[in-house]
Amino acid sequence: MKKLLGISMLILMSFVLFACKDKTTSIKVTFSDYMYTFISIDIKQAPLDLEDEIKEDLEQIFRMYHELATNEDPLPINSSYLENIFSINQKVFQKLEIDEPLYTMLEKALEYNELSDGHFDVSIGKIVDVWKNEILDELSGYVFDEIPAEVFNQVIEEINQIEVVENPYTLSQESGKYYIRLNHDDVKIDLGALAKGYATQVAADYIESLGIENYSITSGSSSIVLGKNPDRDGDIFIISLANPLRTGLDDRSYGKVHVKEASITTSGNYEQYATFEGLRYHHIISPATKRPMHYYHTITIIGQDAGLLDAISTAMLSMSPEVLDAWLEEHQDNLDIEVIRFNYDGTITENLDQTELLDA
Amino acid sequence: MKKIKSVQTKRDIFLSVALFIVVGALFLLFRLTAFNSDATQAYIFYGDLSNPIVTIDFAYNNGEGRIVKNYDQEVPNNYGNYPIINENDQTITLLGDYEIDGVRQIVVIKYDYIKKSVQIIEEQSPNNICSREGESTGWPLICLPNRIRVEFDTNEEDFTI
Numbered sequence: 001m002k003k004l005l006g007i008s009m010l011i012l013m014s015f016v017l018f019a020c021k022d023k024t025t026s027i028k029v030t031f032s033d034y035m036y037t038f039i040s041i042d043i044k045q046a047p048l049d050l051e052d053e054i055k056e057d058l059e060q061i062f063r064m065y066h067e068l069a070t071n072e073d074p075l076p077i078n079s080s081y082l083e084n085i086f087s088i089n090q091k092v093f094q095k096l097e098i099d100e101p102l103y104t105m106l107e108k109a110l111e112y113n114e115l116s117d118g119h120f121d122v123s124i125g126k127i128v129d130v131w132k133n134e135i136l137d138e139l140s141g142y143v144f145d146e147i148p149a150e151v152f153n154q155v156i157e158e159i160n161q162i163e164v165v166e167n168p169y170t171l172s173q174e175s176g177k178y179y180i181r182l183n184h185d186d187v188k189i190d191l192g193a194l195a196k197g198y199a200t201q202v203a204a205d206y207i208e209s210l211g212i213e214n215y216s217i218t219s220g221s222s223s224i225v226l227g228k229n230p231d232r233d234g235d236i237f238i239i240s241l242a243n244p245l246r247t248g249l250d251d252r253s254y255g256k257v258h259v260k261e262a263s264i265t266t267s268g269n270y271e272q273y274a275t276f277e278g279l280r281y282h283h284i285i286s287p288a289t290k291r292p293m294h295y296y297h298t299i300t301i302i303g304q305d306a307g308l309l310d311a312i313s314t315a316m317l318s319m320s321p322e323v324l325d326a327w328l329e330e331h332q333d334n335l336d337i338e339v340i341r342f343n344y345d346g347t348i349t350e351n352l353d354q355t356e357l358l359d360a
Numbered sequence: 361m362k363k364i365k366s367v368q369t370k371r372d373i374f375l376s377v378a379l380f381i382v383v384g385a386l387f388l389l390f391r392l393t394a395f396n397s398d399a400t401q402a403y404i405f406y407g408d409l410s411n412p413i414v415t416i417d418f419a420y421n422n423g424e425g426r427i428v429k430n431y432d433q434e435v436p437n438n439y440g441n442y443p444i445i446n447e448n449d450q451t452i453t454l455l456g457d458y459e460i461d462g463v464r465q466i467v468v469i470k471y472d473y474i475k476k477s478v479q480i481i482e483e484q485s486p487n488n489i490c491s492r493e494g495e496s497t498g499w500p501l502i503c504l505p506n507r508i509r510v511e512f513d514t515n516e517e518d519f520t521i
Contacts, residue, residue: 220502
């Protein structure tokens, strides 16, 4: 009987100890002031004693990349950073010292430019501005409306005056310091297609460096990094794919994918666009044609680096299906990425490996 | 003597197995209730706050539904009290961040217990993107620059991209 009591006590204690587990906590933080979107971070089983530190560090990551990468505002007066994209864009032909995190991001931008055969180009901010200011401006533009022919022709005339520069900026290092020089009057850096994914990946790397496996980071509706999800069998997250041609309540999604320990990113034309002669004119501009292209409504990529996915999904929107097929043939395996194209004609093209596109 | 010991051993094994089953069942129940709720809810958030200001509980009382105000929205005194919950019109009104002539504008959210849907029916912003989203049963509704968002808790999907 004593033995039985002993076993019972042991089992009950194990249960109590298992239920209490260790000193961990869940962390859920949201930022609405960075990267021009909502950023939500959900961490399960974070060390309890690090809760405040983790929250502060994550906010610091997004604040830093927002302040450094914005081309809309100067650095705050008391900022500890040397320059940001806004100030760099004002100082063409000057060699400027910059902080290492910005240097590294700009270095990545050049790397992705080469990788995408020039389809990703952060230096065409002046051309992007023409489309944004004259077509997609929130107050005076034609968002979701038809662009008048004279306005469209005026835009084409203006962008034709702006050169896409081959060697837009030079990065250099001297005595442990980092420098940039813009090399042409027509260069304006716009990191809008890189900074959000890049910062999201830095945040994910930080979380994983703490030994945390169960987490998710969503940056707006376009960039997500996922760890494991202990709430579902197989630790997966179920991601619904937004239908860019939706008309109502029943067709808002065109499919689902199961993802874990990976990033998923979508670039598309559906959030803000104007139309001209039946085609959507959106904010992603092809460096080759200086205008938005109409091959796809969305490109979704699953991979391991949210910064890379942000840049490459942007580049792919400007690649014709033939060019994209050839590009994937060359790079898909090396980059370990999977791609879903929602084509302009409404059909779907899958370049998937392990992931399955499920019905909505 | 040997026989008595054998009976005791069998009883011990039986009781141990029974105890394991009971403890296992309790643990499974704990896991199921803690993590796999079937409840479908929508949450209304403002700004950087991670706790929702209002929860729309579609599943409450077998679909009767209910609105739970979790706390008051912090707004300057001259704007009055938010959120405003109108159960007759099935609307929830919050104060957004977007200003016209220096005055912050309201965001009106309509809910429907039967369709388990939420829709932004009134808001001021340059492109009215969140009210253009229409009625949603799972798609998050993001209102920037008003800094208000609606998120759903469903078992069918975790995120939309």
